[in-house]
Amino acid sequence: MTELEAIKAALLRERQARKAAEQVIEERSRELFYANEALRRLNESLEEAVRIRTSELQEAKEKAEHATRAKSEFLSSMSHEIRTPLNAISGLSELIERDSRENEIREYAGIVRDSVVHLLTIINEILDFSKIESGKFSFEPEDFALRDLRNQIYHTYLPLASKKQLRFDVDFDPLLPPVVRSDKTKFLQIWINLIGNAIKFTEQGGVSARLSILRKEGNCLWLQGSVKDSGIGIPEADQARIFLPFEQSEQVSEQKIGGTGLGLAITMRVLELLGGRIQLLSNPGSGSEFIFQLPVQVGDENRVSQEKSDDKNENLLYGLRVLVVDDMEMNRFLMRKVLQRVHAQPTFAENGAMAVEILRNESFDVVLMDLHMPVMNGREATRLIRSEQIPRANPRIPILALTADAFKHTQESVLEAGMNDFLPKPINIDLLYQKLRGLL
């Protein structure tokens, strides 16, 4: 074979090899194309499946949120409905207890009032729990004096402990700072739940509450509180369970000792919210001790509102001209009695529109304004009074809102509407007098 023929043959082989390679490439490309197509279709159907699932989930989430909101609103309105008649029951029994000359009658009135307080505790626990569940439980810090808190706890529980002939002491370490910054209402709630339980489950001996400093971390002070009793104790098998909602220890549910089973669940969530924790030491038969730790800030004494020394002086309300606006006859009757006790002069209106009408013609020192009323509610009436559009009425007259709605946002909304302060129902008579003096 000549050299030329050899080159030709090599070229031919090369061409054939290239053709074969091209064919393979073409085949592979086709396969790749089909595989790609299949992948694209799969991707599309996956995206569609994800889209459908996401929208189903979204719908389910919206339904759940709606149900939670509806439940919260239902609880809020039920609590409002229950508190409204309780206001009259509690207020009138308090008046009877204070003013009656007959011991027996005073005793009956005291029992009625204790029952109202008990009922209110249950309503508040259910409301708090629903707020925790719907994520509406928030941390609201303020500066407060520990001595006031200690006294409040002591005076709230001393009568209950004395009734059961239990020793009761509340010992706050003198080394504690006078003022701390934390959520006072929730801090108090922890004590109330623990001490309330301790007294409830103790028949002999006593209950002691203590608070001291655990350690200092920069600006933050870790406090340790404890509530110890000599009561029935808690069997080991129940010690974890009782912190769950609606759970009670075997013996308590067997003996049908009352309670919602929510107090400790709320206490634990409140402590978590404040950044703290709780432990339980208990010997069944000889008592229990609940120990909690929580961080607070050292507070500023200047930011604590000092109660005026004349706060107890009811004479200051003598002759006070008060316009009471409330649609419930029972509540107007109660207010008449409460105000007449301190020789104030009440006038009454059944709704906001009537109140505005009365303010056109008469002058007053203060208005006590219910919120939910027919024709014109308390917020609308307040806005109208503040708008300076009512001839002869004083647009800056102090207005104190009274409402059975226990929610914090209600308190904020009444201030936004232009009212000066807020008093929850059932009213505490001393607090009403104190707020009235504060407004003058």
Ligand code: ADP
């Ligand atoms: P409630 O007291 O309304 O039942 P809690 O959540 O406050 O609900 O308490 C749950 C349970 O824990 C109680 O029912 C009781 O069995 C038990 N418990 C709580 N505190 C004590 C205590 N100091 N002594 C004995 N048992 C207690």
